Amino acid sequence: MRRKLLAAVGAALALTTALAGCGLGGETPAAGSNTTTSRIPELKADQQVSIVFESYNFGQAGAWTDTFNELIGKFTAAHPNIKVTPQKPQGNSANPATDTIPSIQAQMAAGNPPDVAQLGFSDLDFTINELKAAPLDDLVGKDEVQKNFDGAKYPFAKTARTLGDWGGKTYGVPFVFSTPVLYYNADLFTKAGLDPAKPPKTWSEVEQAALAIKGKTGKEGVYVDCLTKGSKDWCFQSIARSNGGRVISEDRKALSFADGPTVEAVTAMQKMVKSGAMPNRNQQQGTEGFARGDFGMIVESSALQGTFGKGLKENLKSAAMPAFDGKPVVPTNSGASLFVFAKDPAKQRAAWELIKFLTSEEAYTTIATKIGYLPLRTKLVEDPAGLKPWADKNPLIKPNLEQLDRMEPWVSFPGPSYLQIRDGMMSAVENSVFQGADPQSTLKTAQDAAAKLVPEGGR
Amino acid sequence: MTTEGAVDVEQSVGEGSRLRTVGGHAVLIVLSVVCVFPIYWLYATSLRAPGDVYSLSVLPWPLSLEHYADAFAKADILRMLINTTIVAVLTALGQLLVGLLAAYAFAGWKFRFQKLLYLMFVGTWLVPFQVTMMPNYVLLSRLDLLNTLAGVIVPTLCSALGVLMLRQHLLGFPKELLEAARMDGRSSWGILWTVVVPTLRPVLAALGILLAITAWNEYFWPALVLQRSNDVVQLGLRSFMGTEGNDWGPLMATAGLTCLPVFLLYMVLQRHIVNAFVRSGLK
Numbered sequence: 117m118r119r120k121l122l123a124a125v126g127a128a129l130a131l132t133t134a135l136a137g138c139g140l141g142g143e144t145p146a147a148g149s150n151t152t153t154s155r156i157p158e159l160k161a162d163q164q165v166s167i168v169f170e171s172y173n174f175g176q177a178g179a180w181t182d183t184f185n186e187l188i189g190k191f192t193a194a195h196p197n198i199k200v201t202p203q204k205p206q207g208n209s210a211n212p213a214t215d216t217i218p219s220i221q222a223q224m225a226a227g228n229p230p231d232v233a234q235l236g237f238s239d240l241d242f243t244i245n246e247l248k249a250a251p252l253d254d255l256v257g258k259d260e261v262q263k264n265f266d267g268a269k270y271p272f273a274k275t276a277r278t279l280g281d282w283g284g285k286t287y288g289v290p291f292v293f294s295t296p297v298l299y300y301n302a303d304l305f306t307k308a309g310l311d312p313a314k315p316p317k318t319w320s321e322v323e324q325a326a327l328a329i330k331g332k333t334g335k336e337g338v339y340v341d342c343l344t345k346g347s348k349d350w351c352f353q354s355i356a357r358s359n360g361g362r363v364i365s366e367d368r369k370a371l372s373f374a375d376g377p378t379v380e381a382v383t384a385m386q387k388m389v390k391s392g393a394m395p396n397r398n399q400q401q402g403t404e405g406f407a408r409g410d411f412g413m414i415v416e417s418s419a420l421q422g423t424f425g426k427g428l429k430e431n432l433k434s435a436a437m438p439a440f441d442g443k444p445v446v447p448t449n450s451g452a453s454l455f456v457f458a459k460d461p462a463k464q465r466a467a468w469e470l471i472k473f474l475t476s477e478e479a480y481t482t483i484a485t486k487i488g489y490l491p492l493r494t495k496l497v498e499d500p501a502g503l504k505p506w507a508d509k510n511p512l513i514k515p516n517l518e519q520l521d522r523m524e525p526w527v528s529f530p531g532p533s534y535l536q537i538r539d540g541m542m543s544a545v546e547n548s549v550f551q552g553a554d555p556q557s558t559l560k561t562a563q564d565a566a567a568k569l570v571p572e573g574g575r
Numbered sequence: 576m577t578t579e580g581a582v583d584v585e586q587s588v589g590e591g592s593r594l595r596t597v598g599g600h601a602v603l604i605v606l607s608v609v610c611v612f613p614i615y616w617l618y619a620t621s622l623r624a625p626g627d628v629y630s631l632s633v634l635p636w637p638l639s640l641e642h643y644a645d646a647f648a649k650a651d652i653l654r655m656l657i658n659t660t661i662v663a664v665l666t667a668l669g670q671l672l673v674g675l676l677a678a679y680a681f682a683g684w685k686f687r688f689q690k691l692l693y694l695m696f697v698g699t700w701l702v703p704f705q706v707t708m709m710p711n712y713v714l715l716s717r718l719d720l721l722n723t724l725a726g727v728i729v730p731t732l733c734s735a736l737g738v739l740m741l742r743q744h745l746l747g748f749p750k751e752l753l754e755a756a757r758m759d760g761r762s763s764w765g766i767l768w769t770v771v772v773p774t775l776r777p778v779l780a781a782l783g784i785l786l787a788i789t790a791w792n793e794y795f796w797p798a799l800v801l802q803r804s805n806d807v808v809q810l811g812l813r814s815f816m817g818t819e820g821n822d823w824g825p826l827m828a829t830a831g832l833t834c835l836p837v838f839l840l841y842m843v844l845q846r847h848i849v850n851a852f853v854r855s856g857l858k
Contacts, residue, residue, distance in 0.1 A: 170802075172817070172818060175813070175814060175817055176814055176815075176816075176817035176818070176819065177649040177650045177805070177811070177814035177815055177822075177825075178649040178815075178822065180817070180819070181814070201803060202803070203722075203802045203803040204802060204803075205802075206798065206799050206800075206802045207798060207799070208794060208795050208798040208799075208813075210813065210816045210821075211816065211817055211818055212813075212817060212818075213817070213818040219802075222709070222712065222799075225709065225713065226712060226713045226716040227716070228716055403820060404629055407629050407820075408629035408630070408631075409629075419818055419819045419820075420819060420820050422819060422820070423819065423820035423821075426625070426626075426628070427626075427628075427629050429626075
């Protein structure tokens, strides 16, 4: 009897400890179970609803905050019954975009998550399976979601429509992103005897051009901002895919970043460091060095185009992501989608109305002209009444727009330890490329260690 | 002969001490340059022309105030500075008041569990902020104090450092003075404000300055509480950093402005501040 009692107390204690260890508190649904959500009713004209919208854009002063505040103002004018409170992710990172997930977790623990949030594609698996973002197809119906993608006049780029999908349902509406772009300094090209009108198209051409720049101008050749832990893995995935590799198998059951094609791609990047075409620099040194005019080329997201433009002015040029000899380039996307976390049907409907507005033709026109983000309704740039005048004045966006057609998604890693997997992989890449470690064995060691973090059976 | 020898010894001792002095000064000069250079670089960058913001030249030329204008255009710097002053002053005053009352009780009376309570008070100093961060955050959420300046101030109102320092000073307070005041018929409350506080004024001033500077520089806690605005200047600084790159010009201009009040406070009250650091044993 006594033994039974002790066993019961022990079991209760173990259960309590296990539950407490989950970390997010009682209000978070258990991992793996899908939220069942029924179709939400339309709001009545006089039904007052308040929602909170969390976006890392509110963390950055200037055009970002001002443009988003302007959009919220326009939305509220069109929907006077919906009050939107904007907020940035809480946290203390220098880059608010890295605080997004911990911020949602902390607010969930306090029982008060935002109703709409802008979250990165690298967090997609975690956002849907752990944070339980609401499936938009269930909330408003698949037709309504697709109707929003089709738009009033200009549909979303085909490759962009499904970036927020999971298991055949749309959870997030892709909002803003870039593909990897080769930016180059036309002045240094000319000084090195290269033709700025003919930028390199392959990695071997990049290496040759970089060595010419270094030899003739004394400046650095190229910086590929895809190869460090700090750069995350969005454009490293593009490098791997462009050589026929993948970082995770298509069924998401096994990691594959130590497979032959990816190792070969990493070795090619390492060769550029060994030949002196690319110096050993971190992300900040690379991006600021390029903006200062100390680098001939950089592979980067268009998010930094404005920063580069301030330093290089008319000498800043752009070209498509370089290819491996004889292989097609596979660009991947950076960026974020909009997700709904509201539980109350009225708030869910208001959240959907906000998402529709923020991804409308009108909003993309404002965002593109005032911040410079790529409009995901790409045909807007052909409309003289839309973004054509802006696109004509900004030829630098061309390679990015063209790459959208053959773009593949930035794949998120599975399970709650997805960031450890990603960081482990990128540390191995960084050690190989910049510290001269053997790519094959370094990536294999990292892959074996990370494999233990992949949920059993994959996801 | 003997005299000449003594002179030689004196000379060599004199030279040795001069060498030591010169060596010491050389080390101090190098250390000063190491300490001052980042601050110089901050102001130099803030005064560069916008096109030169990535320049590595030591002298910023031509000088420009555009980054300051840009900072004021992009962020409400004045409001942030006023808010930060409010937070720093109220936090320091609150911590002084709580510290004074607690220290008065611990030093002036004998009561049960006194030592244990004091140890618990001081023990909170050993608990890292990160441990209490989440419970404090949840509590603020329930009290509806998130995104308010009160939310930044209230959880920091008790400073273990303040209690510890003031208790030490009160223990050394002449008991005869307190006895005399009691015999005059003054209440405990009256003694605190008419006898203890006037005598402790230099200590309170020094500690207050130290606490205000700490509150002024605080970044982590306001970053958690103030999610819907950049109401204090340390958060305003961060708003010039982000996914799209760092906006170094206005960032350095705002950082330069943020340092000024502390510099001014330091210049005016230098003696008190050094005193505060020496008394607290902190560096």
